[in-house]
Amino acid sequence: MKNKTKMRETGCPVAYGLDTFGDRWSFLILRDMMIRDKKTYGELLEMEEEIATNVLADRLKQLEAADIISKVRDPENRRSYIYSMTAKGYDLAPILTEIMVWSGEYDQRPFALRNVPDLIKKDRKGFLAKISGG
Amino acid sequence: MKNKTKMRETGCPVAYGLDTFGDRWSFLILRDMMIRDKKTYGELLEMEEEIATNVLADRLKQLEAADIISKVRDPENRRSYIYSMTAKGYDLAPILTEIMVWSGEYDQRPFALRNVPDLIKKDRKGFLAKISGG
DNA sequence: CTGGATCCCAATAGATACTG
DNA sequence: CAGTATCTATTGGGATCCAG
Numbered sequence: 001m002k003n004k005t006k007m008r009e010t011g012c013p014v015a016y017g018l019d020t021f022g023d024r025w026s027f028l029i030l031r032d033m034m035i036r037d038k039k040t041y042g043e044l045l046e047m048e049e050e051i052a053t054n055v056l057a058d059r060l061k062q063l064e065a066a067d068i069i070s071k072v073r074d075p076e077n078r079r080s081y082i083y084s085m086t087a088k089g090y091d092l093a094p095i096l097t098e099i100m101v102w103s104g105e106y107d108q109r110p111f112a113l114r115n116v117p118d119l120i121k122k123d124r125k126g127f128l129a130k131i132s133g134g
Numbered sequence: 135m136k137n138k139t140k141m142r143e144t145g146c147p148v149a150y151g152l153d154t155f156g157d158r159w160s161f162l163i164l165r166d167m168m169i170r171d172k173k174t175y176g177e178l179l180e181m182e183e184e185i186a187t188n189v190l191a192d193r194l195k196q197l198e199a200a201d202i203i204s205k206v207r208d209p210e211n212r213r214s215y216i217y218s219m220t221a222k223g224y225d226l227a228p229i230l231t232e233i234m235v236w237s238g239e240y241d242q243r244p245f246a247l248r249n250v251p252d253l254i255k256k257d258r259k260g261f262l263a264k265i266s267g268g
Numbered sequence: 269c270t271g272g273a274t275c276c277c278a279a280t281a282g283a284t285a286c287t288g
Numbered sequence: 289c290a291g292t293a294t295c296t297a298t299t300g301g302g303a304t305c306c307a308g
Contacts, residue, residue: 010182011247013237014165014230020237023281024156031148041290048144052283057291079289088240095236096148098228103147103154106222113145157299175271186301191272213270213308
């Protein structure tokens with residue numbers, strides 16, 4: 001685990017949140033786990049944003065240390081691990097949702113995908129329910 | 135402006151959001167502007183998390199380039215600038231709110247401030263209205 | 269003065285090659 | 289499959305410099 005950037009102990013909840021998941025990759029992992037139901041290192045590695053192996057390994061460790069995800073050995077495949085969200089992790093779903101809504105509103109690049117945020121806006125509670133808790 | 139990390143052009147709204155504000159400092163600046171009503175470089179520099187001058191200058195540029203904030207000269211003090219949120223910036227308020235709610239729920243360190251998140255949970259709409267648009 | 273820009277350099281993040 | 293090792297690029301802290 002490389003990222004030893006010290007936690008900012010000001011008590012501010014915004015600072016705590018950013019110290020925990022405030023980087024360019026953590027929420028992409030959580031997106032794949034919550035929305036795309038990915039469960040293994042190999043599945044996560046295939047994300048289209050092309051995360052590097054060490055970055056993925058590092059973030060998985062950090063997220064596990066923060067009790068946002070947990071890992072167990074795959075009972076059906078002894079050399080694989082199954083990652084899953086904890087309750088604390090699923091409670092990040094509202095943040096993920098709001099990020100998608102905002103970006104869906106403002107990403108004007110031609111290839112931007114807006115259908116998902118549209119879906120959320122039509123039924124935010126349904127979407128949240130779907131990704132919160134599996 | 136240091137941060138030339140390329141945008142990930144996958145179309146995913148989560149990736150767009152993270153490319154735009156996914157770092158340890160941007161949302162602390164936005165917190166101070168939205169919640170604490172700070173308007174100048176000097177005021178922002180005083181945040182208790184002790185942002186470095188170069189980092190603050192860099193993030194202000196990035197946020198301005200992303201049309202999240204804008205700057206004008208202070209008409210009452212010709213050697214100062216006034217930063218303010220754009221509509222696109224104020225629309226980040228729901229993300230800020232959800233970060234505060236989550237951290238308020240899970241930051242168990244003794245110095246963690248939980249009164250603000252409690253306030254949000256009692257009246258999320260009121261809080262959002264208060265920080266959205268000044 | 270305020271609002272930065274610049275520079276140094278330590279610390280982190282990330283790409284790629286390789287391994288148990 | 290699930291990482292580690294290694295090496296390079298980028299970020300960030302702190303001091304200092306500079307323009308309006």
